[in-house]
Amino acid sequence: xxxxxxxxxxxxxxxxxxxxxxxxxxxxxxxxxxxxxxxxxxxxxxxxxxxxxxxxxxxxxxxxxxxxxxxxxxxxxxxxxxxxxxxxxxxxxxxxxxxxxxxxxxxxxxxxxxxxxxxxxxxxxxxxxxxxxxxxxxxxxxxxxxxxxxxxxxxxxxxxxxxxxxxxxxxxxxxxxxxxxxxxxxxxxxxxxxxxxxxxxxxxxxxxxxxxxxxxxxxxxxxxxxxxxxxxxxxxxxxxxxxxxxxxxxxxxxxxxxxxxxxxxxxxxxxxxxxxxxxxxxxxxxxxxxxxxxxxxxxxxxxxxxxxxxxxxxxxxx
Amino acid sequence: xxxxxxxxxxxxxxxxxxxxxxxxxxxxxxxxxxxxxxxxxxxxxxxxxxxxxxxxxxxxxxxxxxxxxxxxxxxxxxxxxxxxxxxxxxxxxxxxxxxxxxxxxxxxxxxxxxxxxxxxxxxxxxxxxxxxxxxxxxxxxxxxxxxxxxxxxxxxxxxxxxxxxxxxxxxxxxxxxxxxxxxxxxxxxxxxxxxxxxxxxxxxxxxxxxxxxxxxxxxxxxxxxxxxxxxxxxxxxxxxxxxxxxxxxxxxxxxxxxxxxxxxxxxxxxxxxxxxxxxxxxxxxxxxxxxxxxxxxxxxxxxxxx
Ligand SMILES: Nc1nc2c(ncn2[C@@H]2O[C@H](COP(=O)(O)OP(=O)(O)OP(=O)(O)O)[C@@H](O)[C@H]2O)c(=O)[nH]1
Ligand SMILES: Nc1nc2c(ncn2[C@@H]2O[C@H](COP(=O)(O)OP(=O)(O)OP(=O)(O)O)[C@@H](O)[C@H]2O)c(=O)[nH]1
Ligand SMILES: [Mg+2]
Ligand SMILES: [Mg+2]
Numbered sequence: 356x357x358x359x360x361x362x363x364x365x366x367x368x369x370x371x372x373x374x375x376x377x378x379x380x381x382x383x384x385x386x387x388x389x390x391x392x393x394x395x396x397x398x399x400x401x402x403x404x405x406x407x408x409x410x411x412x413x414x415x416x417x418x419x420x421x422x423x424x425x426x427x428x429x430x431x432x433x434x435x436x437x438x439x440x441x442x443x444x445x446x447x448x449x450x451x452x453x454x455x456x457x458x459x460x461x462x463x464x465x466x467x468x469x470x471x472x473x474x475x476x477x478x479x480x481x482x483x484x485x486x487x488x489x490x491x492x493x494x495x496x497x498x499x500x501x502x503x504x505x506x507x508x509x510x511x512x513x514x515x516x517x518x519x520x521x522x523x524x525x526x527x528x529x530x531x532x533x534x535x536x537x538x539x540x541x542x543x544x545x546x547x548x549x550x551x552x553x554x555x556x557x558x559x560x561x562x563x564x565x566x567x568x569x570x571x572x573x574x575x576x577x578x579x580x581x582x583x584x585x586x587x588x589x590x591x592x593x594x595x596x597x598x599x600x601x602x603x604x605x606x607x608x609x610x611x612x613x614x615x616x617x618x619x620x621x622x623x624x625x626x627x628x629x630x631x632x633x634x635x636x637x638x639x640x641x642x643x644x645x646x647x648x649x650x651x652x653x654x655x656x657x658x659x660x661x662x663x664x665x666x667x668x669x670x671x672x673x
Numbered sequence: 674x675x676x677x678x679x680x681x682x683x684x685x686x687x688x689x690x691x692x693x694x695x696x697x698x699x700x701x702x703x704x705x706x707x708x709x710x711x712x713x714x715x716x717x718x719x720x721x722x723x724x725x726x727x728x729x730x731x732x733x734x735x736x737x738x739x740x741x742x743x744x745x746x747x748x749x750x751x752x753x754x755x756x757x758x759x760x761x762x763x764x765x766x767x768x769x770x771x772x773x774x775x776x777x778x779x780x781x782x783x784x785x786x787x788x789x790x791x792x793x794x795x796x797x798x799x800x801x802x803x804x805x806x807x808x809x810x811x812x813x814x815x816x817x818x819x820x821x822x823x824x825x826x827x828x829x830x831x832x833x834x835x836x837x838x839x840x841x842x843x844x845x846x847x848x849x850x851x852x853x854x855x856x857x858x859x860x861x862x863x864x865x866x867x868x869x870x871x872x873x874x875x876x877x878x879x880x881x882x883x884x885x886x887x888x889x890x891x892x893x894x895x896x897x898x899x900x901x902x903x904x905x906x907x908x909x910x911x912x913x914x915x916x917x918x919x920x921x922x923x924x925x926x927x928x929x930x931x932x933x934x935x936x937x938x939x940x941x942x943x944x945x946x947x948x949x950x951x952x953x954x955x956x957x958x959x960x961x962x963x964x965x966x967x968x969x970x971x972x973x974x975x976x977x978x979x
Contacts, residue, residue: 387719389900392710463922463950464784464895472815494950495827496820503815561925590782592716592899594927601926625783628868629901653871654783654813 367411369420374403377421388671389634391593394641398428426672432637433664435646439620442481444581445552454486454545456553456578458538459622460571461586462598463559466624466651468497470586471554472504474622474649476656479512479522483551488541489527490534490574491558498527501556511656524550534558535574542578555580562601571602572609575616584648586622587639589629595638603643618643624651627658631670636662674923674946675715675930676756676967682711683756687749696744698735705729708752715930717759718903721937725755756967759933761960762940766917767889771803774853776860776885780878780909781893783866786921788817790893790947791863792824793955794919797945798859799830805859808848809834810841810881813865821863828952831857841865841877846884862887869908882913889916892939896922896929906938915939921947924954 378399385395402424411420445455457474459467468491475485487505491497505525512522526541538555545553557574560567575583585602587595599618607615621639629635640647647662686707693700705726712722732751733744769775777794779787791807798805807825809832811817818834825832833848845862852860864881867874882890892906892915909915918939920932923946936943948954 383719386713387900392713462897462925464786466784469815494820495823496816496818498816499819500814500816507815561922563926564924588784590895590899590901591897592931593714594716594897594899594925597926598897625868627870628782628905630870630904632899632901635899 369406369409369411369417371403371407373417374406374421377418378403381421381425385634385637385671387632389592389629389632389638390671391596391634391638393593393596394638398425398637398641402428422672426668429637429668429671430664432640433647433662433667436644437646439582439646439648441478441582441648442483445478445483448581449551452546452549454542454550454553455582456542456555456580457582457584458555458557458575458578458580459584459586460557460602461559462561465559465586465588465591466622467491467559467586468500468504468556469654470622470624470649470651470659471556472501472508473651473656473659475504475523475554476508476511477659478552479508482517484520484549485523485552485554486541486545486548486550487523487525488538488553488555489525490538490541491556492528492530492532492534492537493558497556497558498529501525501527508656534570535577538574538578562598562605568601568605569609572606575606576610576612579616582619583616584620584622585618585639585643585645586624587635588625589623589633589635590625591635591638593638595635596642599639599642618645620645620648622649622651623647623662626650626660627652631673633667633670636667637671674760674920674963675712675717675928675933676760677963678928679708679711679715683708683752686711687752690745690748696748701730701733701748704748712930715928716899716902716932717930718900718934718937720903721759721934725752725759728755757964758937760936760943761964762936762942764940764942766942766944769798769803769859769888771858773858774849774856774860775858775889776849776862776887778862778864778882778885778887778890778913779893780864780890780913780915781866782868782895782898782905785866785893785895786919786947787866787893788820788863789824789950790919790921790945790955791821791861792828792830793947793952794891794945795825795830795859795861796828796952797955797957799828803859804857805861806831806833806852806857808832808845808852808860808862810845810848810862811865812839812841812844817863817865824952842880842884845881849885869905875908875912878909879912890914891917891919891944892935892941893919893921894932894935896920896925896927896932898931900931902931903934903938906935910939910941915941917941917944919943919945919947920958924948 448455795805809821
């Protein structure tokens with residue numbers, strides 16, 4: 356007779372079996388929100404491991420306990436362990452008499468050049484002078500795309516508003532040339548002209564394309580940029596994992612140095628196109644442990660935001 | 674393509690049926706789980722995957738069925754029917770007609786590969802001695818006209834566009850009119866990238882479509898796309914009359930399963946796939962032969978209902 360009342364008054368230990376149905380549901384939920392399947396698995400496993408054997412609070416259900424723990428884990432993943440402070444670091448570089456160099460890399464068509472232009476706008480709004488290095492010497496129209504942005508940006512910030520100084524310049528050598536070499540020339544050019552920041556645009560490339568990945572590694576090795584930004588689109592599904600693993604690996608392997616540079620941060624683009632399917636943010640930060648430095652939320656210069664981890668997790672768990 | 678890559682996994686999952694001495698609910702569930710995991714890893718839309726699982730389960734009634742062989746065949750054929758449904762919308766793609774203008778409009782999300790693929794398609798027809806040309810109706814993206822111009826010039830394809838006109842409707846209409854008069858047979862119109870969340874961009878797409886009355890609208894989809902594809906593809910189809918799909922960037926690691934939901938959402942077949950950045954990295958895609966090749970793999974031959 357007493358066993359009838361046990362569930363009410365006694366405390367209950369969480370078991371793997373007890374949590375499984377809830378975890379399965381949550382896993383499918385994460386996948387539907389575009390978290391990579393493998394990462395959705397791992398997240399749910401880690402929640403199970405964390406909770407197994409714990410005592411369930413009197414008023415808590417298994418479902419809410421699991422949800423809460425998962426939510427916390429997600430916030431944790433998205434909370435940067437390291438703050439990337441570009442403006443501060445750029446000022447620091449300026450004091451040392453050298454330009455601050457940022458390189459943008461990623462697969463084809465994700466928004467490298469456009470978000471480079473948005474970041475350029477943000478930099479000049481903060482009164483830093485910028486040199487854009489046109490190191491995509493492959494894709495048709497890549498140079499003209501950057502030239503157009505340079506023109507628009509200078510029109511928005513004319514030199515007479517900045518003590519006669521031109522705020523953005525383009526360094527380009529047309530098509531077909533070696534990207535690493537152009538980046539180096541651009542950095543030297545910026546140093547000579549005391550330009551504050553160099554933004555290096557690179558051609559899109561597939562993570563499995565070995566010659567192109569080697570070329571990127573070379574560009575990074577030779578020029579040692581202050582910041583290597585990986586640009587990934589929020590639309591990407593399971594590929595997010597493979598892209599980041601292989602870009603990191605390639606930069607490390609081919610650079611053949613003892614202390615290879617890796618991806619320092621992520622630009623998450625096209626965030627305006629995915630409604631609440633925000634899972635790519637989780638996949639990308641989970642894999643790299645690096646912060647999402649910028650979020651692209653549209654096609655104009657002001658569509659650049661910083662990540663709101665809480666809001667993303669809220670959309671994810673909704 | 675996802676299904677081709679999945680072939681091996683599916684074969685092995687199905688083989689678990691042949692190896693099992695009794696085929697019961699557990700065996701079926703284990704096999705379905707394996708297949709569904711593989712599909713999800715390839716970015717196939719989770720709803721489509723769930724449908725597939727339910728539909729296969731619905732076919733099989735363990736109480737009613739007799740012999741093992743019968744069960745096995747029924748399960749295998751049910752799985753295949755569902756897989757085929759993913760790539761085959763059951764409609765035929767528009768076929769251009771020689772000797773008359775065929776107007777083809779490209780639409781799709783930002784950066785999916787429209788401009789690159791436009792030139793590939795024009796070049797494909799050019800090589801087959803069609804009179805093909807390109808119209809750049811993207812007035813939004815920086816450098817869009819230069820991009821198309823450089824691609825077209827390299828491939829010796831006549832093109833039309835403008836550095837000063839800002840209205841894509843005007844350019845599209847003027848370009849199409851001009852090339853029609855000149856007797857071109859394949860007139861391909863490139864448009865800006867857009868997404869459903871920005872209504873004005875969708876409205877612009879409709880206006881271009883109304884102005885040029887395309888014979889075929891091609892929705893260009895990137896193979897790396899994940900779960901967001903379905904809603905976008907559906908929205909494009911609701912706004913304009915999408916008739917075909919091209920999946921790009923299949924030269925990478927991506928299996929293109931996310932892009933497959935565009936087939937279901939637009940009820941349109943895949944007609945070509947893009948396999949690289951160069952003009953030749955382009956292959957016709959024929960649903961039926963693809964499917965029969967898939968079905969012809971290994972010991973799964975002849976499983977579909979004859
Ligand atoms: N909606 C939306 N579109 C974006 C965003 N960022 C970039 N785009 C669009 O995506 C398309 C591709 O952008 P690009 O900057 O050319 O991409 P990329 O990575 O430089 O491309 P490649 O150099 O060819 O590899 C353009 O149409 C951009 O306007 C964003 O945050 N939101
Ligand atoms: N690897 C690979 N890259 C491709 C393929 N198709 C296109 N690309 C690349 O993808 C990027 C974007 O292609 P675009 O043709 O500019 O895309 P789009 O849809 O016209 O872009 P928007 O006009 O900005 O919307 C470019 O770097 C292309 O070279 C492909 O099949 N494989
Ligand atoms: Mg670019
Ligand atoms: Mg384009």
